[in-house]
Amino acid sequence: xxxxxxxxxxxxxxxxxxxxxxxxxxxxxxxxxxxxxxxxxxxxxxxxxxxxxxxxxxxxxxxxxxxxxxxxxxxxxxxxxxxxxxxxxxxxxxxxxxxxxxxxxxxxxxxxxxxxxxxx
Numbered sequence: 001x002x003x004x005x006x007x008x009x010x011x012x013x014x015x016x017x018x019x020x021x022x023x024x025x026x027x028x029x030x031x032x033x034x035x036x037x038x039x040x041x042x043x044x045x046x047x048x049x050x051x052x053x054x055x056x057x058x059x060x061x062x063x064x065x066x067x068x069x070x071x072x073x074x075x076x077x078x079x080x081x082x083x084x085x086x087x088x089x090x091x092x093x094x095x096x097x098x099x100x101x102x103x104x105x106x107x108x109x110x111x112x113x114x115x116x117x118x119x120x
Contacts, residue, residue, distance in 0.1 A: 001065055003028075003035035003084030009063060010055055010087055011115045014040050017054045018047070019089070022116060025100075027107035035084045037107070039100050042089050045076060051089045052078035 007024060014022055019040035028035040042048035052070065059065050059082070069081040076091040077098070088100060 001063060006059070006063065006065060006082060007036045007038060007085045007110075008115055009059060010038055010082075010085060011112055013055050013058045014038070014051060014087075014089075015116045017051050018043075019051055022112060023101055024110035024112060025104045025107040026110055027104050030104070030107050034081075034086045036086070036110070037100060037104055038085060038087045039095070040087075040089055041092050041095055045091065048076065048078050048089045048091060052080055052087075055080055055087060 011022055011024060019042065022038065022040045025037045025039070026035065027033075027037060040051065042051050056067055056070065059067075065082060067080045068083045070079065072078045076094040078087075078089040080087040080089075090098070
């Protein structure tokens with residue numbers, strides 16, 4: 001499966017599950033670690049776990065892809081690693097502290113306007 005297709009599916013799942021401030025950084029020309037970092041905020045530790053679970057379950061059910069690695073299930077940050085796509089689900093304070101958007105700021109920010117449903 002192409003990393004771009006997986007990234008788009010994950011963004012849609014996260015949006016449906018009410019993730020906040022979803023950002024995707026394309027970093028394939030900056031690192032060999034992954035092609036995309038997906039960064040999002042959950043509103044509580046329960047929401048963060050639910051986002052990670054929903055992404056993992058739906059990606060496996062719909063696309064037949066299982067994560068290479070997952071960590072942080074009991075913290076303020078859940079990471080789901082699909083190798084070509086790494087998903088980071090943060091509580092707001094942790095997101096500000098780790099500042100991944102700034103850390104990977106030389107990557108290309110992906111336009112998600114065609115993937116995210118805008119709520120009025």
